[in-house]
Amino acid sequence: MTSAWRFVLLGLAAASLSMSARAQGTDYSKIEITTEKIAPNLYLLSGSAGLDPAHQDAAGGRIGVLAGADGILMVDSQYGQLTDKVAAAIKRISAAPIRYLVNTHIHIDHTGGNAAFAKMGATIFAREELREEMLHPPRAANGNLAPARDPAGVPVVTYTMGAPLKFHMNGEIVDFIPIRAAHTGGDTIIRFENANVILIGDFYRNFGYPYIDIANGGSLKGMLEGLDALMKLADANTRLVPGHGTIINKTDLVPYRDMIVAVQTKVQQLIAQGKSQQEVLAAKVTAPFDAKVAGGLLPAGAGTSADRFVTEIYQELRPRK
Numbered sequence: 610m611t612s613a614w615r616f617v618l619l620g621l622a623a624a625s626l627s628m629s630a631r632a633q634g635t636d637y638s639k640i641e642i643t644t645e646k647i648a649p650n651l652y653l654l655s656g657s658a659g660l661d662p663a664h665q666d667a668a669g670g671r672i673g674v675l676a677g678a679d680g681i682l683m684v685d686s687q688y689g690q691l692t693d694k695v696a697a698a699i700k701r702i703s704a705a706p707i708r709y710l711v712n713t714h715i716h717i718d719h720t721g722g723n724a725a726f727a728k729m730g731a732t733i734f735a736r737e738e739l740r741e742e743m744l745h746p747p748r749a750a751n752g753n754l755a756p757a758r759d760p761a762g763v764p765v766v767t768y769t770m771g772a773p774l775k776f777h778m779n780g781e782i783v784d785f786i787p788i789r790a791a792h793t794g795g796d797t798i799i800r801f802e803n804a805n806v807i808l809i810g811d812f813y814r815n816f817g818y819p820y821i822d823i824a825n826g827g828s829l830k831g832m833l834e835g836l837d838a839l840m841k842l843a844d845a846n847t848r849l850v851p852g853h854g855t856i857i858n859k860t861d862l863v864p865y866r867d868m869i870v871a872v873q874t875k876v877q878q879l880i881a882q883g884k885s886q887q888e889v890l891a892a893k894v895t896a897p898f899d900a901k902v903a904g905g906l907l908p909a910g911a912g913t914s915a916d917r918f919v920t921e922i923y924q925e926l927r928p929r930k
């Protein structure tokens with residue numbers, strides 16, 4: 610490895626840590642990748658539990674792998690530090706080439722491996738908005754410029770809101786379905802029609818409160834629209850696979866959406882009473898749900914994931930002069 614390369618890789622490693630202060634303290638060398646077969650040619654890859662402070666249930670973001678004679682289509686690419694282990698896990702499924710990689714959204718636990726997989730020959734697909742976010746990232750909360758990404762990891766084929774992009778391969782029909790600004794401004798859900806499986810990305814989660822990444826274009830309104838879109842797409846037997854947390858079905862979306870709307874209503878009421886963000890946070894409006902939301906009171910960014918969620922809602926609904 611040239612020293613220039615070593616510098617780039619070190620920079621990227623430092624970047625992904627600082628981009629997600631949440632990932633600080635992660636010892637990537639301890640994380641293993643486990644593979645779960647959920648349909649004849651569809652697999653899910655997850656990181657070990659208890660090693661990623663940001664995702665205690667399973668390190669990083671879950672990966673989907675559609676394998677077969679037509680080659681491999683993978684959904685998301687995990688932290689870049691785990692690429693070797695992810696690539697080895699895919700090799701154990703199939704020796705076929707990785708042809709396509711699609712990102713459900715921009716976060717580093719879903720796109721960190723992009724550049725490495727592109728260099729192995731994968732063509733990266735994503736929303737036009739995600740590509741823009743990657744090329745022009747927002748400043749960090751402390752005002753620092755976001756670290757540059759390896760250009761090889763930037764999506765090559767992009768699409769915007771509208772009809773899904775359809776892939777016909779390995780006897781499956783895969784739909785890349787764009788979701789209006791929800792978790793981020795460039796969310797996509799990935800539907801495997803024959804397996805009747807939908808990879809949601811992160812606008813639904815059952816570990817921690819919902820995360821609306823406003824800096825990267827996410828919105829509360831879009832999150833609710835995304836949940837409505839999922840409700841329409843799924844039938845009673847559809848397995849819904851979040852980027853983090855356990856596999857669910859359609860009926861699990863109802864209490865989740867209700868919880869978001871209930872918290873939104875409370876925050877709206879407090880704003881109408883002229884309360885500040887600090888006062889809204891002090892009111893602990895998520896209290897009725899805290900016992901039911903696993904990991905909801907664990908740290909996420911500056912406070913708990915409950916505080917983060919309430920702050921995001923406040924920011925979207927706050928009065929603007």
Ligand SMILES: [Zn+2]
Nearest residue numbers: 714716792811
């Ligand atoms: Zn995410």
